Structure formats: C-alpha cells, structure tokens
Amino acid sequence: MSGAPSIEHVDRANVDRTLSIERREPRAARYGYAIAIAAVLCALAARAALPPGLPFITFYPAVILTAYFCGLGPALVCTILSGVAVWYAVLPSNLPATGASSAAIALILFGIVVGINLILIERMRRASDANAALAQSTRRLMVELQRETSLRMANEQLAEKTLLLDLALQAADAGTWRYCVRTGRAQLSEQMARHHGFGDQPIEIDVERDWRPRIHPDDAERTLRDLGAAIAGRTKVVTDFRVLLPDGRVRWITGLGQVETDAAGAVTAVVGLSLDITARKEAEAKIAHMACHDPLTGLANRTLFHDRLDAEIARVRRHGATFALFCLDIDRFKAVNDTHGHSVGDALLRIVAARLQAVIRTEDMLARIGGDEFVIIQTQAEQPESASALAERLIGTVEQPIELEGHTLSVSLSVGIALAPADGHDPLSLYNSADRALYRAKAQGRNTFRFAG
Structure with missing residues (x-):
C-alpha cells in the first residue's frame, strides 16, 4: 500500500533505536568528576559536624560510592581530594594527640584499602560492562532474528497470495496487461498474448502498430476511446471488444483496468486483466436468438x-x-x-x-x-x-x-x-x-x- 512503511524499515528502525539507547552512557558517568568533588565536600562537611574520631572513615563511603557509580577516574580524583582534605583540614587539629607518623601511617593504610576496593570495584564494573555488552548483543540478535522472521513470514504470505492469484487467473482464463502511457507500448502476459493470437509467451507490443489491427474494426475506436477516457479521468476502464485471430476466428474479450500515478499524481500506466468472454457472448446470442x-x-x-x-x-x-x-x-x-x-x-x-x-x-x-x-x-x-x-x-x-x-x-x-x-x-x-x-x-x-x- 502506498505510504505504508515496509516491515524491513520498521524493524531496522527498532534495531537502531535499541542500540542508540544501549550506547547512551548513564548520567552519573557523564558528570562523574563533578560528583566526585561534591562527594568530597559532603564528606568534609560531615566530618566537621561529627565528633572527633578516625577522619578517614568519613571519606571512605564517598570514595566507594563515586567508584561504583562514576567509574575509576572520578574515584581516583575523589581519593586524592579526600587525602588532601584529611591531611590539611582534619589532621592538623588531631596531630598533637596522634603524632605525624601515626597520621601518615593512617593515610597510607587508607590509600591501600581504598586502592584495593577500587580495583575490586573496577573489576566488578568490567564484568558488569561485559554482561551489558552480552545482553546488548543478545538483544541485537533477537531484534535481527525477529526482523528475519517477519520478513520470512511476509515472503511466505506473499508467495501464497501470488499462487492463489495465479490459480484464480488460470481458472478464469484471465490474462494481465500493463499499458505505458509515455511509450504507447503494452506488456502482455502469456494468457493475454494467447487471447490476442500473439503466441504462448509474454510479449511487449506497440498498441497502435500491433494491437489495433487485431481488434474488430467496429470495436477498435471505441475501445481506445474508453482507454483514453480512463487515463484522462483517472478512473477504471471496463470495455468489451472482439479480437480477430490469425486463423479467422473471432474472440470476445472484456478488459478491466486501473490507472497508475506517480508522486505528482500524473497517470503513468494502466494495468488490468483481460477475460475471454466468447462463450458468454455466444450463450447470450443463442438465448437472444431463441427468444426471437x-x-x-x-x-x-x-x-x-x-x-x-x-x-x-x-x-x-x-x-x-x-x-x-x-x-x-x-x-x-x-x-x-x-x-x-x-x-x-x-x-x-x-x-x-x-x-x-x-x-x-x-x-x-x-x-x-x-x-x-x-x-x-x-x-x-x-x-x-x-x-x-x-x-x-x-x-x-x-x-x-x-x-x-x-x-x-x-x-x-x-x-x-x-x-x-x-x-x-x-x-x-x-x-x-x-x-x-x-x-x-x-x-x-x-x-x-x-x-x-
């Protein structure tokens, strides 16, 4: 149907949208360094509000949370800032009681513990990223599989409908044709060619040179006029005419067509069916004769x-x-x-x-x-x-x-x-x-x- 997106286009859009969402970084990762600085400031404020104690305990949650949510880089920044804050803002008030050597040892231990935790957290993040990548690949595969399945089902349905149409055309002894307005030529199916005595194979003919001489003189002008009226009015065409076969026989044909238009609305072609109605016309003539x-x-x-x-x-x-x-x-x-x-x-x-x-x-x-x-x-x-x-x-x-x-x-x-x-x-x-x-x-x-x- 004109204007409707195909299954392939819809599924491809779904894939692109899914991958775009999956590639989108978490908001915390994009603002990691700002979050690291904010975490240090919050820990420093908490340290100032709490009673005196181990100063590093206050900054440890800030470093761990920053590492978990923002990654290794912001966590390292948070660790360094925490150490600087402890050394210059917190320890001076406690140095007389603890001594500089004890504070340095505590700072080193804080760094070792934090480093080990950072390494563990980074490995966890890498494992999580690997799982996310696997999940992303799985989702991509499922979307592609769904698209392929939809296309296969659509192709099977199309093949089935095509087969049914072919059977219907054969049962009705119908042929198909397509008339190009620009070139004045017509493409005839095998059955359509047989109807007009052009042989048993699909053929392309010139309407004026090849087709018109085959039409009964009493019908040719009217039939072409009906075709022209359909093109001018962008309407359907239904017309009956007689075909003069090479062996001297006369065959009655009914033509049914529908115009095709381009994006600008101009008629480019007429496509349709032809039915051999000779038997029907003979029966009608016989009935009319019997009536009179x-x-x-x-x-x-x-x-x-x-x-x-x-x-x-x-x-x-x-x-x-x-x-x-x-x-x-x-x-x-x-x-x-x-x-x-x-x-x-x-x-x-x-x-x-x-x-x-x-x-x-x-x-x-x-x-x-x-x-x-x-x-x-x-x-x-x-x-x-x-x-x-x-x-x-x-x-x-x-x-x-x-x-x-x-x-x-x-x-x-x-x-x-x-x-x-x-x-x-x-x-x-x-x-x-x-x-x-x-x-x-x-x-x-x-x-x-x-x-x-």
Whole structure:
C-alpha cells in the first residue's frame, strides 16, 4: 500500500533505536568528576559536624560510592581530594594527640584499602560492562532474528497470495496487461498474448502498430476511446471488444483496468486483466436468438414478427412507404399429422418453411406464428401485382410433392394479403385484414390467395 512503511524499515528502525539507547552512557558517568568533588565536600562537611574520631572513615563511603557509580577516574580524583582534605583540614587539629607518623601511617593504610576496593570495584564494573555488552548483543540478535522472521513470514504470505492469484487467473482464463502511457507500448502476459493470437509467451507490443489491427474494426475506436477516457479521468476502464485471430476466428474479450500515478499524481500506466468472454457472448446470442425465433423451423417467431411489423408501420407513417402483409396457412396439414404422426408433421413444417424462405427476398421477412400458420412482410410493395406474383410463387413451391419417410405427401397453401396503409394504419388492423383475406381464400377452395377488402 502506498505510504505504508515496509516491515524491513520498521524493524531496522527498532534495531537502531535499541542500540542508540544501549550506547547512551548513564548520567552519573557523564558528570562523574563533578560528583566526585561534591562527594568530597559532603564528606568534609560531615566530618566537621561529627565528633572527633578516625577522619578517614568519613571519606571512605564517598570514595566507594563515586567508584561504583562514576567509574575509576572520578574515584581516583575523589581519593586524592579526600587525602588532601584529611591531611590539611582534619589532621592538623588531631596531630598533637596522634603524632605525624601515626597520621601518615593512617593515610597510607587508607590509600591501600581504598586502592584495593577500587580495583575490586573496577573489576566488578568490567564484568558488569561485559554482561551489558552480552545482553546488548543478545538483544541485537533477537531484534535481527525477529526482523528475519517477519520478513520470512511476509515472503511466505506473499508467495501464497501470488499462487492463489495465479490459480484464480488460470481458472478464469484471465490474462494481465500493463499499458505505458509515455511509450504507447503494452506488456502482455502469456494468457493475454494467447487471447490476442500473439503466441504462448509474454510479449511487449506497440498498441497502435500491433494491437489495433487485431481488434474488430467496429470495436477498435471505441475501445481506445474508453482507454483514453480512463487515463484522462483517472478512473477504471471496463470495455468489451472482439479480437480477430490469425486463423479467422473471432474472440470476445472484456478488459478491466486501473490507472497508475506517480508522486505528482500524473497517470503513468494502466494495468488490468483481460477475460475471454466468447462463450458468454455466444450463450447470450443463442438465448437472444431463441427468444426471437421458432425452435422448430428457425424462422422468426411471433415476438420478432410484431417488432418488425411495428417498425414497418412507423416507416409508412414517416416516409409514406408501402408494404404487403401475407397470412399463410398450410392446407390439409392436420390430416398429415393425424395420419403419419407429429414427427412427420414437424419434418413437413421444416420443409415448407425452407421452401417459403427460398422464395422471398432477403429484405422481406418470414415468420412462423402458430402450428401451420406463417406470415410474410413484403417490403416496397408499390403495386398489388408484386404481391400477387409473390403469392403465386409461394403457392407453387408448396404444392410440389414432398417425400418423407417413404411417403409422398401433398399439401397446398392458402394466402391472405393486406396492403399498408390501404388496408390498415396500425399493426392490429392490418393483421386482421390479412387474416380475414386468408379465411376467404380457404373458404373459396384453398390453394389460392385473396386480397383484403
């Protein structure tokens, strides 16, 4: 995460702080000589306040305490000052009683005792310093060990998360990519390269020269525009596009990306994932086709027919165009179903649908709206004669014998025709006009057509 200190930096700071504390000298050691002088003055004051006695006893605690807390140097200073103080300030009042030789011997003994104690105290201090150094090394080792342990755990967690991410990418058939804004080049992972037909190895490509030609012409401009908008707005990018593979196949890809910025906030790159959504798009197309087409014949169903009829009526109102609506019904289809079964009846419907489809133009529409009921929208039917000619071709193709499962079947076609806008200004009235014309054709002998009106 941006701005967060790393584990290594935190642990290194802890080590430095610990060693800094350990290197810090005690306050008494830094002011040792001042403390030594103060101790001598305190002992001298105590000697003056106490009854007469051995003068060196008063200064002995001062020397020992100074040695213990401040070290050998201040202790020696304290010893010398104590001897001088005793010799010049204390002994003169006691010399008549003790004699100079006795005082000198006492001073020498005081020095010997103090020296022995100083040596012992110094050795104790050295042992204490050695223990402190050992403790310091131990603490340093523990801190380093803790840091190494933290780093190892972090690396293990990172490796585990990386493995999980790789597994997720493999399971989702996802590739990764990074687009550099400055150079206009993109780094593609192995899977991303495979998605775009660049091979099975990670690759770096130029977006305009290498990537754009692989994108479907209807999608390239929009996809690059989405990428540019994300860079300009510092937002995420989500876009679907088609890739034209070298073998002629078309693959649907969805790209998801997030911008990267530098310390100044400028966008430097876009990183993201690519997912192969071809199967999803094919499933969506199949579902959409099933929703609008007859499963038996593959023709448009009632829903798609009504949408087209509404569109043609709207075109008539806007532009004054004309078209013809045909209602078709297969004569004697029920007899075929009852005699030969529904499987033969279904096969017959498929054959009739194919024959009808072969007769009409590509701009016209054929739909199945019920059992043996079909409708046709004939566009640009300026004259009734064009509708009549189409009706005759439809009847002629259906009345041809049909061979099915060893049977020769003969059916015919009845047709009702309504012209827009003459026979209806809205979808319902126009359809009703064509339907009434169909029933007149069936009532008047079948295998024929009739116009509305």
